[in-house]
Amino acid sequence: ENILEVRDLQYKYSDGTHALKGLTLGIKQGKSTAVLGGNGAGKSTLFLSLNGIFKPTAGEVLFNGIPLDYSRKGLKELRKSVGIVFQDPDKQLFSASVYQDISFGAMNMKLPEEEVQRRVNIAMERTGIVHLKDKPTHCLSFGQKKRVAIAGVLVMEPEVLVLDEPTAGLDPLGVSEIMKLLKELQKDLKLSVVISTHDIDIVPLYCDYTYVINEGKIILEGTPKEVFSHP
Numbered sequence: 001e002n003i004l005e006v007r008d009l010q011y012k013y014s015d016g017t018h019a020l021k022g023l024t025l026g027i028k029q030g031k032s033t034a035v036l037g038g039n040g041a042g043k044s045t046l047f048l049s050l051n052g053i054f055k056p057t058a059g060e061v062l063f064n065g066i067p068l069d070y071s072r073k074g075l076k077e078l079r080k081s082v083g084i085v086f087q088d089p090d091k092q093l094f095s096a097s098v099y100q101d102i103s104f105g106a107m108n109m110k111l112p113e114e115e116v117q118r119r120v121n122i123a124m125e126r127t128g129i130v131h132l133k134d135k136p137t138h139c140l141s142f143g144q145k146k147r148v149a150i151a152g153v154l155v156m157e158p159e160v161l162v163l164d165e166p167t168a169g170l171d172p173l174g175v176s177e178i179m180k181l182l183k184e185l186q187k188d189l190k191l192s193v194v195i196s197t198h199d200i201d202i203v204p205l206y207c208d209y210t211y212v213i214n215e216g217k218i219i220l221e222g223t224p225k226e227v228f229s230h231p
């Protein structure tokens with residue numbers, strides 16, 4: 001029931017920084033998993049390894065029990081199944097309007113126009129941004145941009161949604177709104193949700209399982225209850 005599995009993963013950047021030093025974890029199908037750790041712990045490097053953007057220096061990543069295929073075709077397939085939402089939505093948004101931005105991923109999949117429209121409309125409804133359809137993305141609030149970025153991944157109908165710091169930069173109301181949205185997506189679409197966060201208060205409320213990483217290694221794991229009652 002692990003949709004993603006990471007085995008003894010190591011990753012070294014070209015400058016020699018050893019960001020992941022033998023990391024092993026499992027992401028359960030249909031559950032919500034939190035990855036905690038301070039700045040530089042390796043969370044982003046791990047996330048970019050989950051959908052093949054980074055190829056491990058050693059160790060492996062498996063999707064549905066099968067090691068990732070790093071060929072162009074393999075990666076294209078994988079990115080439909082494992083969608084990533086980056087911390088800074090401006091890195092993910094480029095177009096004139098909200099509608100166009102969300103449709104980008106679906107157009108890339110070369111889907112028929114009606115199917116693109118159908119998926120974009122559903123994604124906008126799910127993320128509560130139908131009313132922003134024709135707005136230029138650059139004039140939206142940070143929280144609205146986050147929703148557009150999430151909708152842009154949902155159009156690919158992924159099985160796993162990986163979000164780097166989805167609550168960073170949001171006010172308390174924005175935090176609970178985005179986490180409620182992710183919980184709905186998890187329940188309604190049976191999505192597996194993986195988030196990294198500094199915001200430990202949200203973890204017991206919204207996440208089923210927690211990994212704590214430090215210096216490229218798992219130092220603690222368990223249900224939020226287990227992890228937060230650790231001495």
Ligand code: ADP
Pocket residue numbers: 026027028031032033208209222223
């Ligand atoms: P239940 O179906 O009883 O709610 P879960 O399926 O959430 O239980 O989890 C069963 C056990 O698997 C839990 O005790 C937990 O320790 C472990 N577990 C849950 N989620 C994950 C995960 N993402 N990664 C690894 N282990 C997990």
Ligand code: ADP
Pocket residue numbers: 013014015017018019037038039040041042043044045046
């Ligand atoms: P986190 O997301 O937990 O803050 P990162 O995965 O970004 O951690 O970083 C892990 C380690 O890798 C840190 O030591 C960081 O400085 C380093 N690192 C991140 N990106 C690069 C890069 N492009 N080149 C070299 N080192 C990097």
